[in-house]
Amino acid sequence: MKAMVLEEIVDMRKNKQPLKLRELPVPEPKQKEILIKILACGVCHTELDEIEGRTPPAYFPMVLGHQVIGRVESIGKDVVRFKTGERVGVGWIYWACGRCSFCKEGNENLCPEFKATGRDANGGYAEYMVIHEDFACKIPDIFSDTEAAPLLCAGAIGYRSLRLTNLKNGQNLGLTGFGASGHLVLKMVRHKFPNTKVFVFARSEREREFAKELGAVWAGDTADKSPELLDAIIDTTPVWKPIVEALKNLKPAGRLVINAIRKEEIDKDYLLKINYPEHMWMEKEIKSVANVARKDIEEFLELASQIPIKPEIQEFPLEQANTALVELKERKIRGAKVLKIAS
Numbered sequence: 001m002k003a004m005v006l007e008e009i010v011d012m013r014k015n016k017q018p019l020k021l022r023e024l025p026v027p028e029p030k031q032k033e034i035l036i037k038i039l040a041c042g043v044c045h046t047e048l049d050e051i052e053g054r055t056p057p058a059y060f061p062m063v064l065g066h067q068v069i070g071r072v073e074s075i076g077k078d079v080v081r082f083k084t085g086e087r088v089g090v091g092w093i094y095w096a097c098g099r100c101s102f103c104k105e106g107n108e109n110l111c112p113e114f115k116a117t118g119r120d121a122n123g124g125y126a127e128y129m130v131i132h133e134d135f136a137c138k139i140p141d142i143f144s145d146t147e148a149a150p151l152l153c154a155g156a157i158g159y160r161s162l163r164l165t166n167l168k169n170g171q172n173l174g175l176t177g178f179g180a181s182g183h184l185v186l187k188m189v190r191h192k193f194p195n196t197k198v199f200v201f202a203r204s205e206r207e208r209e210f211a212k213e214l215g216a217v218w219a220g221d222t223a224d225k226s227p228e229l230l231d232a233i234i235d236t237t238p239v240w241k242p243i244v245e246a247l248k249n250l251k252p253a254g255r256l257v258i259n260a261i262r263k264e265e266i267d268k269d270y271l272l273k274i275n276y277p278e279h280m281w282m283e284k285e286i287k288s289v290a291n292v293a294r295k296d297i298e299e300f301l302e303l304a305s306q307i308p309i310k311p312e313i314q315e316f317p318l319e320q321a322n323t324a325l326v327e328l329k330e331r332k333i334r335g336a337k338v339l340k341i342a343s
């Protein structure tokens with residue numbers, strides 16, 4: 001099969017062809033595994049972190065890609081959840097132990113043995129992949145293959161972030177940062193919590209306008225004071241300033257949820273501006289969100305099909321994965337980038 005593989009850590013400022021087109025054997029499904037013929041795979045920022053070594057692959061060569069849509073091509077021994085020909089999706093979670101306390105509570109994203117698709121096991125930048133049947137999900141018919149792929153990452157994580165805020169209908173929500181995940185959260189909130197007012201903090205005027213078009217009651221700059229205090233805020237920025245600035249806008253007992261895999265070091269000294277009575281006192285909470293559990297993906301897909309949420313997409317053939325990655329790195333973004341691998 002054809003695959004675009006990463007063979008070593010690459011500095012993408014110097015090398016614009018980090019992945020190599022290779023011929024690999026089609027993997028065989030072992031017990032409880034399914035073999036998936038891949039139809040589409042989303043291109044995510046996390047791939048840049050893998051390529052450049054911020055969250056490096058467990059081994060090389062590695063097939064990246066964790067927003068996979070495909071059809072079950074064949075099944076291994078004892079598979080009960082899927083039949084040949086069914087359409088399935090695979091997100092960031094590739095495997096977890098199923099026995100630890102986190103797994104038993106449905107928080108398998110926190111499992112110490114957690115394995116990520118396309119980082120700890122081969123993922124979707126290829127014609128086929130295998131996965132344990134328990135970690136694949138069904139895909140609602142309403143979505144095309146390329147529409148469904150990007151929902152598996154930004155959308156599902158946005159959904160978990162919203163869940164972790166404990167927000168109730170009618171309470172005020174803030175969003176600091178307004179990219180892929182933020183705008184999906186706003187669409188979810190409009191549907192799920194119709195009486196909730198959403199306040200958006202974004203640096204660019206274009207993002208603030210977009211937020212208001214989608215139903216935000218107010219949009220301002222990252223450091224602004226919101227016109228009302230907020231019950232919860234979700235942060236999707238890569239830096240620290242918005243965290244400190246957001247805390248002053250929280251109500252007593254309000255919660256700030258940070259949805260970022262890593263924070264950058266560049267403005268870390270901004271944290272010294274924390275003024276305890278203004279930013280922390282009155283039982284304010286800060287919580288991070290660590291990717292997704294299977295339940296988040298399944299519940300989000302269901303919600304997205306009801307609303308419905310259909311992402312803007314830009315398709316690339318598998319062989320042009322490097323072009324998609326370079327454009328992502330250079331922030332040339334016109335919708336979510338998706339590799340269309342077969343139909």
Ligand SMILES: [Zn+2]
Pocket residue numbers: 044045046066092153154
């Ligand atoms: Zn992702």
Ligand SMILES: [Zn+2]
Pocket residue numbers: 096097098099100101102103108111112113
């Ligand atoms: Zn576990």
